[in-house]
Amino acid sequence: MSASQQALPALRFPIISLNNGLQPLLARIEEPLINFALALILPLSILSLWFVATKEVWLPPQILPEPTFVWETLLDTLQSGELLTHVWASFQRVILSLLIGGAIGLSIGFAMGLSNTAKTYLYPSFSLFAQFPVIGWAPLMIIFFGIDEAMKIATITVAVIVPFAIATYKGMENVPSKLLEVGRIYKFSFWQTLRHIALPAALPAVLGGVRQGGMQAWLALVFVEIMASSEGLGYFLSYSRNLMQLDVVMVCMLAIGAVGLLFDVGLTRLEQHFSHWIPKGF
Amino acid sequence: MAHAGTLQLNNVNKHYTVKGQTLKVLEDVSLSIQPGEFVSIVGSSGCGKSTLLRLIVGLEAGYEGEILLDGNPISGTSLDRGIVFQEHRLFPWLTVEQNIGLALENSTLSEVEKKRSIQEHIELVGLKGFEKAHPYQLSGGMSQRVAIARGLVNRPEVLLLDEPFGALDAMTKYKLQNELQHIWQTEGITMILVTHDVEEAVYLGDRVIIMEPRPGRIKREVAVNLPRPRNRSDIEFVCLKDNILSAFGFLHKPEFTTELASV
Amino acid sequence: MASDAFTRLRTTDFRGWVLPLLLLVSWEYTTALQWVDTRIIPSPLLVLETAWQWLISGQLVASLISSLWRDIAGFSLGSLIGISVGLALGISKVTNRIAGPTFHTLKHISLFAWIPLLTAFFGREDLAKVVFITFSTLYPVALGTLEGVRGIPLSQLEVARVYGFNSRQTLFRLVLPAASPQILSGLHLGLIYAWLATIGGEFLMPSVGEGIGFTVIRGRASFHIEQIIFGMLIIGGIGYLFNHLATRLETRLLHWRGRPS
Numbered sequence: 177m178s179a180s181q182q183a184l185p186a187l188r189f190p191i192i193s194l195n196n197g198l199q200p201l202l203a204r205i206e207e208p209l210i211n212f213a214l215a216l217i218l219p220l221s222i223l224s225l226w227f228v229a230t231k232e233v234w235l236p237p238q239i240l241p242e243p244t245f246v247w248e249t250l251l252d253t254l255q256s257g258e259l260l261t262h263v264w265a266s267f268q269r270v271i272l273s274l275l276i277g278g279a280i281g282l283s284i285g286f287a288m289g290l291s292n293t294a295k296t297y298l299y300p301s302f303s304l305f306a307q308f309p310v311i312g313w314a315p316l317m318i319i320f321f322g323i324d325e326a327m328k329i330a331t332i333t334v335a336v337i338v339p340f341a342i343a344t345y346k347g348m349e350n351v352p353s354k355l356l357e358v359g360r361i362y363k364f365s366f367w368q369t370l371r372h373i374a375l376p377a378a379l380p381a382v383l384g385g386v387r388q389g390g391m392q393a394w395l396a397l398v399f400v401e402i403m404a405s406s407e408g409l410g411y412f413l414s415y416s417r418n419l420m421q422l423d424v425v426m427v428c429m430l431a432i433g434a435v436g437l438l439f440d441v442g443l444t445r446l447e448q449h450f451s452h453w454i455p456k457g458f
Numbered sequence: 459m460a461h462a463g464t465l466q467l468n469n470v471n472k473h474y475t476v477k478g479q480t481l482k483v484l485e486d487v488s489l490s491i492q493p494g495e496f497v498s499i500v501g502s503s504g505c506g507k508s509t510l511l512r513l514i515v516g517l518e519a520g521y522e523g524e525i526l527l528d529g530n531p532i533s534g535t536s537l538d539r540g541i542v543f544q545e546h547r548l549f550p551w552l553t554v555e556q557n558i559g560l561a562l563e564n565s566t567l568s569e570v571e572k573k574r575s576i577q578e579h580i581e582l583v584g585l586k587g588f589e590k591a592h593p594y595q596l597s598g599g600m601s602q603r604v605a606i607a608r609g610l611v612n613r614p615e616v617l618l619l620d621e622p623f624g625a626l627d628a629m630t631k632y633k634l635q636n637e638l639q640h641i642w643q644t645e646g647i648t649m650i651l652v653t654h655d656v657e658e659a660v661y662l663g664d665r666v667i668i669m670e671p672r673p674g675r676i677k678r679e680v681a682v683n684l685p686r687p688r689n690r691s692d693i694e695f696v697c698l699k700d701n702i703l704s705a706f707g708f709l710h711k712p713e714f715t716t717e718l719a720s721v
Numbered sequence: 722m723a724s725d726a727f728t729r730l731r732t733t734d735f736r737g738w739v740l741p742l743l744l745l746v747s748w749e750y751t752t753a754l755q756w757v758d759t760r761i762i763p764s765p766l767l768v769l770e771t772a773w774q775w776l777i778s779g780q781l782v783a784s785l786i787s788s789l790w791r792d793i794a795g796f797s798l799g800s801l802i803g804i805s806v807g808l809a810l811g812i813s814k815v816t817n818r819i820a821g822p823t824f825h826t827l828k829h830i831s832l833f834a835w836i837p838l839l840t841a842f843f844g845r846e847d848l849a850k851v852v853f854i855t856f857s858t859l860y861p862v863a864l865g866t867l868e869g870v871r872g873i874p875l876s877q878l879e880v881a882r883v884y885g886f887n888s889r890q891t892l893f894r895l896v897l898p899a900a901s902p903q904i905l906s907g908l909h910l911g912l913i914y915a916w917l918a919t920i921g922g923e924f925l926m927p928s929v930g931e932g933i934g935f936t937v938i939r940g941r942a943s944f945h946i947e948q949i950i951f952g953m954l955i956i957g958g959i960g961y962l963f964n965h966l967a968t969r970l971e972t973r974l975l976h977w978r979g980r981p982s
Contacts, residue, residue: 214815215822239841300737307964308957309917311924315941315949398831402925410834417837425837433830440829517879535882547876551898551977563894564885594979612884 241423249423250430259412263431266401266408270393270439273329277336278389282382284337285344289378290370295345306342310335310392311399323404328397335396336389343385347378383447390439398432409435462493462648463527463538463615465514470523472509482673483509484521489667489676491616496642496649498663500656502706506674507652511618514650515541527615537565540614544621546601548593554580554604555589561612579607582641599630606638610645619651623658635661639687656702660695661688668705677705763947768954771947780931785955787931788919791847795854796915800908803859807866807907812896824863832857832918836925847930850922857918858911865907869900902975909967916960933959 223243229235230242253259284302287294314331321327351374359369401410409432416424467489473482484506491497501507512518514525516535525532527539540561548557555576562572580586583603593601602622609617622638623631639662642649653659659666660682668677680702682688688695745765752764775781810817810824836853843849877899881891897904923934933955940948 211818214818217819218823296736297740301740304741304957304961307961308953309913309920309960311917311921312937312953312956314924315937316953318941319946319949394831395833399833399921399925402833402836413834413837417841420841422838422841425841429830429834429838432834433826436829436831437826515883517882535885537885541883543876543879545876547880549877549880549895549898551901560880560894561884563890592977592979594977 238420239422241426246423246426250427253424253427259427259431262407262409262412262428263435266397266410267435269325269328269332269408270390270397273332273336273393273397274389276329277333277393278340278386280333281337281340281385281389282344285341285382285385286348288341288345289348290374302341306338310338310396314400314403318404328400328405331400332393332396335392339388339392340382340385343388344378344382347381347385348374350381351377380447380451383443383450387440387443387447390443391436394432394436394439461613461615462646464493464529465489465491465616465648465650466524466526466529467514468524468526470510470513470521470525472506472513472521484513485673485675487523487674487676491648491650493648494646496651496662496664498659498666499650499652499669500654500659500666500702501669501674502654502671504674505669505671507669508620509674510669511541511620511650511652514616515539515618517541537561537612538615539618540609540612540616541618541620542602542605542609542622544624546593546598546605548601548604548608550593553590553592554585554596557593557604558608558611561608565612575611579611582610582644583607584637597630598626599634602626602634603637606634606641610641610647614647616648616650619649621653622651624653624655631658636687638662643686656699657690660698660702661690666698666702668702670705763950768947768950771945772951772954775951781955784931784933784936785959788923788933789959791850791922791932792854792915792919795851795918796858796912798851799855799858799915800862800911802855803862803907803911804866804904806859807863807904808870808892808896810863811867811870811900812892828860828864832914833921833925836922840926845926845928849926850919853922853926854915854918857914861910861914862904862907865903865905865910866900868907869903870896872903873899902978905971905974909964909971912963912967913960916956916963920956 226240226243230237230240234240250259284298288298288302289295310331313334317327317331321330355373355377356369359373364372397408398410398413401408402414403410405411409428413425413428413432416422416428467487470484470487471482472484473480475481487506487510489497499507499510509518513521514532516532516539519534532539549560552560558576558579559572562575565572567575577589580589583606585600585603585607588596588600593604596604602625606622609619619638623634626634635658642662651659651662656666663682665682666680668680669675670677680698682698684692684694684698748762749765752762772781806824810821835856839849839853843852873896877895878891881895886894919932920934923932924938927935927938933952937949937952937956940946940952
């Protein structure tokens with residue numbers, strides 16, 4: 177019996193006679209349904225609290241808008257295309273930065289992982305660079321690039337480089353030497369070793385780095401757009417806040433969360449697809 | 459000497475329900491174990507021997523029938539019934555001393571007495587000098603010895619051993635079997651050993667209980683009336699071993715169904 | 722012993738210093754020769770001089786202390802809450818089913834996106850900043866704790882049952898130590914995020930007051946690049962220090978794991 181089956185008693189379906197085929201099927205969907213119902217308790221409670229709070233006006237409506245109002249705003253901004261314009265602007269920035277930063281990060285990571293010389297020269301500097309909070313670069317970037325597109329891309333790219341490089345480097349380092357020895361027995365050339373052993377073995381770690389990079393990129397993006405931008409979700413968020421349009425603020429947060437979620441899910445799927453051969457602990 | 463307990467199992471039945479299907483794991487198991495006895499239980503996988511042990515120690519319940527210790531029905535886990543698992547299950551962040559001390563966490567002894575008992579048992583299992591070592595510094599055999607010391611330190615009435623030497627290499631296994639026997643003779647508590655190694659069962663037990671699977675039940679018992687320490691190449695020893703092995707159909711001979719008279 | 726230090730010095734690989742030294746030298750060279758606009762890229766000596774002025778005027782210490790106390794306050798609070806949340810979600814299946822999905826969904830709203838809402842509720846002063854830092858620390862710590870608790874093998878839980886541990890004993894003698902590697906890892910990450918949130922918070926929630934982040938912002942506003950650069954150096958330095966301390970602490974506390982093979 178699974179642990180979760182022991183934790184909750186099974187519901188009794190009010191159907192008198194069930195043949196053997198139907199019973200296991202119902203048993204299978206029973207559990208996910210219960211989980212779903214439980215998961216809704218907290219959000220629904222918060223929602224109800226929110227309704228009551230606005231009804232009783234515990235806080236001024238400029239600070240806490242009514243939930244229905246937020247919903248309407250959501251529909252409004254979607255229909256007018258305003259929201260999607262900003263989403264698209266942000267999305268483009270992230271993708272571009274991921275590509276550039278990814279390329280740079282992967283190169284650095286590979287260099288450090290493959291060549292001991294490269295590692296010796298690069299690692300200390302890189303390690304220092306990696307420990308510097310990404311957002312710290314922003315003011316300097318503004319000075320160098322102004323507040324146009326280049327600055328934003330540059331800052332987000334910096335945020336992306338670090339996870340990519342570290343994950344790639346670690347991935348290459350952790351290729352089991354036992355497997356490399358097998359390559360030596362069969363007289364693999366450098367490129368053969370790379371292609372047949374090192375890259376496949378390091379791939380899951382690299383993809384993990386891609387996922388991390390995506391997360392960092394999104395983090396940096398929002399920051400950069402709040403600080404210095406004229407379009408994009410972060411800008412929209414900050415601008416609405418300055419106009420005390422908290423309903424739009426909430427819609428933006430929702431959009432940011434949604435896109436972040438999509439990114440994460442997508443990249444996790446990618447990672448899992450290429451890691452299916454790894455024996456799972458549990 | 460610790461106080462040894464009498465263990466009585468009466469018509470113990472256990473089944474699991476998986477996806478609406480009933481799986482009978484133990485059927486009508488009855489057993490009477492005398493204080494200070496060493497009983498070996500052998501059986502192939504799936505005969506329920508481990509489940510039986512877990513029921514006795516209290517890690518599982520939901521059975522029909524009775525399990526009595528000194529005439530009282532058992533309920534849940536208790537410091538009266540100790541267990542040594544197949545994996546040592548030591549806590550990696552504690553030293554040898556502290557790991558053994560875990561068993562005394564809920565005992566009523568004074569600090570001084572606890573310290574003394576721990577030290578005694580470290581010496582009993584031959585690990586003097588390793589008190590402050592961490593599990594990662596110990597070999598498999600040494601870790602298992604710590605587990606045995608932990609099982610004994612709170613002086614349980616019954617010690618259950620669930621394939622304790624299964625994960626060890628042959629030489630360490632022989633060594634620990636000898637040590638276990640010596641400990642049993644010194645401490646005098648009741649011990650129940652579950653194993654799939656027939657030779658081990660005969661070497662250590664006063665009697666060997668043979669279980670068969672699907673559903674798990676007792677097939678028969680074989681008494682081992684040989685003096686200790688036993689000699690594995692002794693003709694009587696080998697005959698007893700054959701006797702038991704024949705129950706599993708591993709010998710190309712018909713099964714013995716009667717006990718051999720001692721020569 | 723002097724000979725130990727000497728051996729260590731001799732065997733240190735100095736090639737790692739080549740790149741940074743090269744950068745430093747070229748920086749000084751290009752500004753000295755005026756190859757770049759020194760209003761945009763000041764010479765490193767100017768940066769040092771500004772730093773020195775700041776130090777002796779006491780301003781450096783003041784802003785550092787301001788930023789640090791907010792950081793530590795937020796980090797401590799966030800860690801406490803984070804560990805509690807992680808424990809609750811990891812130990813109780815019911816709690817996990819009720820609160821888990823909400824917790825993991827909210828995680829996806831990028832950290833800085835909370836700031837506008839935060840300023841509406843809490844203003845822009847110290848309170849808002851500490852709340853933000855607390856929130857940033859919470860998630861990594863909670864996730865680390867959750868992972869640690871989830872990873873406790875059933876076999877160890879059974880040992881606790883056999884020896885009659887009550888809930889308190891199980892929590893303090895088994896759960897917390899067993900999960901400590903991941904909890905410490907989460908705390909380490911939380912420390913990094915806390916510092917990030919401290920500085921980011923000062924950037925995005927400018928107010929009257931002291932702080933390293935404010936130094937940088939004001940430097941940008943007044944076009945004193947050397948202020949920006951030296952502010953960045955301090956930020957980086959603190960970040961490095963935190964990281965270093967955290968790693969050392971982790972290694973000390975987790976000595977019982979032995980050396981990885």
